[in-house]
Amino acid sequence: MIRFESATITYPGAEAPAVRDVxxxxxxxxxxxxxxxxxxxxxxxxxAACARVPHFTGGLLEGRVTVAGRDIATHxxxxxxxxxxxxxxxxxxxFVTDTVEEELAFSLEQLGLxxxxxxxxxxxxxxxxxxxxxxxRALVELSGGEQQRVAIGAVMTAQPRVLVLDEPTSAxxxxxxxEVLAAITRLVHDLGVTVxxxxxxxxxVIQFADTVLLVGHDGRVSHGLPGPQLTASPVAPPVxxxxxxxxxxxxxxxxxxxxxxxxxxxxxxxxxxxxxxxxPSPAPPSAAGTPTGSSPAPSPGGGTPSGSxxxxxxxxxxxxxxxxxxxxxxxPVAALRGVDLDVRAGDVLAVMGRNGSGKSSLLWALQGTGxxxxxxxxxxxxxxxxxxxxxxxxxxxxxxxxxxxxxAHLLYHATVAAECAAADEDAGAAPGTTAALAEHLSPGLPxxxxxxxxxxxxxxxxxxxxxxxxxxxxxxxxxxxxxxxYTAKAxxxxxxxxxxxxxxxxxxxxxxxxFVAGCADRVVTLAEGEVVADGPARDIxxxxxxxAPQVAKVLAPVGLLTxxxxxxxxPVAT
Numbered sequence: 001m002i003r004f005e006s007a008t009i010t011y012p013g014a015e016a017p018a019v020r021d022v023x024x025x026x027x028x029x030x031x032x033x034x035x036x037x038x039x040x041x042x043x044x045x046x047x048a049a050c051a052r053v054p055h056f057t058g059g060l061l062e063g064r065v066t067v068a069g070r071d072i073a074t075h076x077x078x079x080x081x082x083x084x085x086x087x088x089x090x091x092x093x094x095f096v097t098d099t100v101e102e103e104l105a106f107s108l109e110q111l112g113l114x115x116x117x118x119x120x121x122x123x124x125x126x127x128x129x130x131x132x133x134x135x136x137r138a139l140v141e142l143s144g145g146e147q148q149r150v151a152i153g154a155v156m157t158a159q160p161r162v163l164v165l166d167e168p169t170s171a172x173x174x175x176x177x178x179e180v181l182a183a184i185t186r187l188v189h190d191l192g193v194t195v196x197x198x199x200x201x202x203x204x205v206i207q208f209a210d211t212v213l214l215v216g217h218d219g220r221v222s223h224g225l226p227g228p229q230l231t232a233s234p235v236a237p238p239v240x241x242x243x244x245x246x247x248x249x250x251x252x253x254x255x256x257x258x259x260x261x262x263x264x265x266x267x268x269x270x271x272x273x274x275x276x277x278x279x280p281s282p283a284p285p286s287a288a289g290t291p292t293g294s295s296p297a298p299s300p301g302g303g304t305p306s307g308s309x310x311x312x313x314x315x316x317x318x319x320x321x322x323x324x325x326x327x328x329x330x331x332p333v334a335a336l337r338g339v340d341l342d343v344r345a346g347d348v349l350a351v352m353g354r355n356g357s358g359k360s361s362l363l364w365a366l367q368g369t370g371x372x373x374x375x376x377x378x379x380x381x382x383x384x385x386x387x388x389x390x391x392x393x394x395x396x397x398x399x400x401x402x403x404x405x406x407x408a409h410l411l412y413h414a415t416v417a418a419e420c421a422a423a424d425e426d427a428g429a430a431p432g433t434t435a436a437l438a439e440h441l442s443p444g445l446p447x448x449x450x451x452x453x454x455x456x457x458x459x460x461x462x463x464x465x466x467x468x469x470x471x472x473x474x475x476x477x478x479x480x481x482x483x484x485x486y487t488a489k490a491x492x493x494x495x496x497x498x499x500x501x502x503x504x505x506x507x508x509x510x511x512x513x514x515f516v517a518g519c520a521d522r523v524v525t526l527a528e529g530e531v532v533a534d535g536p537a538r539d540i541x542x543x544x545x546x547x548a549p550q551v552a553k554v555l556a557p558v559g560l561l562t563x564x565x566x567x568x569x570x571p572v573a574t
């Protein structure tokens with residue numbers, strides 16, 4: 001169905017091909033998972049499968065790529081519209097109508113289908129993806145996860161023979177992601193749809209894949225069964241890493257497979273060793289933070305910029321931002337209902353909950369520019385304990401900075417270098433500060449590239465560096481791991497941990513339970529705009545059937561969250 005024959009793709013101005021010498025055939029009715037490090041060329045392969053590469057992106061295609069027998073060199077994307085459906089990383093960019101139901105029907109209208117057929121397909125898709133309660137909602141009012149489901153539904157209504165999906169679950173909570181992946185799997189098994197899917201959260205999708213395309217840093221591609229491919233892959237889900245550590249052959253691809261083989265591993269993890277590896281549970285919110293007397297790490301921004309507050313690291317456990325009775329409404333829809341929250345120096349707080357529970361609304365309310373129908377937010381250590389909403393943008397940024405779900409919204413300049421230089425100037429930071437931060441988060445970002453042409457992970461790294469240049473005491477991150485592979489997430493975890501140790505507070509929203517397990521010491525769970533849980537991350541994650549990470553599920557009731565904790569808890573061989 002999709003065939004690459006000695007395909008090499010090189011973008012204009014690039015020193016090396018994005019992918020090279022690709023000889024791969026994805027058969028009809030196959031779910032093929034595209035795996036590889038951030039920026040390795042996964043999106044290039046997906047773009048070629050729908051002819052967007054090279055027709056929209058430019059560049060040189062050597063070799064041949066065919067989809068359903070049609071050569072992409074002579075067929076524009078519109079010539080493949082009847083056989084290929086595409087869902088990109090940023091669904092909002094793909095919408096062309098105003099409401100959910102209109103968006104689902106749009107592609108059917110372009111195909112000229114009869115009204116009764118359109119109605120039937122729209123209703124089936126609404127039920128398939130759980131979108132019926134949203135059918136009349138405006139697309140711009142939906143949460144990021146809800147928008148993602150609508151984007152998937154909009155291509156499913158046309159019943160394409162090939163689906164090209166770029167991180168389709170990146171904005172979805174675990175339950176919604178399972179529902180979407182189950183729907184995609186039904187299309188593969190029952191209708192013979194061919195699916196080419198790229199996803200960094202491999203723990204969600206690897207068990208559904210028939211084959212894996214592994215893209216290396218050099219752009220070379222291998223194709224094979226999931227187990228053998230992941231054996232040598234530089235990126236792998238926690239359950240596979242756990243299997244490598246335990247020496248299991250073949251490697252397990254699901255929690256179920258791993259749990260069946262984990263009895264011996266659980267027995268070897270004595271309660272005392274497991275407790276020591278896990279460490280003490282973080283203190284409750286009233287006393288959370290870095291222990292008094294610890295030595296804070298250097299600020300990533302190189303020190304506190306002139307004019308920011310506070311001028312020295314706050315005492316661990318000191319409240320840096322407080323919210324009381326915060327309410328947010330969008331017309332008749334209540335997004336937040338009376339939320340009280342104190343976040344202190346040393347906290348890495350993860351806000352979790354299903355899509356539409358109010359997570360993003362909370363971050364924007366704390367940052368000050370989002371709508372707030374009631375309640376107050378204060379910065380206790382700033383002069384006069386102001387509400388961020390009352391500060392000028394330049395002032396507010398030095399106290400509390402937000403990286404939104406779509407980090408590209410923060411990037412305005414023509415090159416990465418210009419973006420970094422402008423951020424240094426705006427923040428009053430030393431020249432090179434922003435560039436150094438960006439390089440730490442995503443090594444190899446090309447200074448001359450346009451920020452909008454970077455990968456999703458590259459744009460996130462640049463936007464985060466721009467915000468960190470001002471060295472704000474409070475950092476807010478909305479779904480910060482979209483587009484990041486496991487290595488990049490490890491670097492981000494270390495950066496956030498260092499900031500917390502230096503006396504900052506980090507508040508992030510995330511559906512990425514593995515990332516939260518590795519970086520957060522406190523979790524707040526929202527439901528219907530209300531706080532339903534607030535406590536140490538380990539206690540909340542282990543107790544949750546939805547938000548528990550893979551290691552916790554495999555080794556329950558041991559209580560470890562990550563492979564690193566398991567490694568530390570294993571007995572030392574003598």
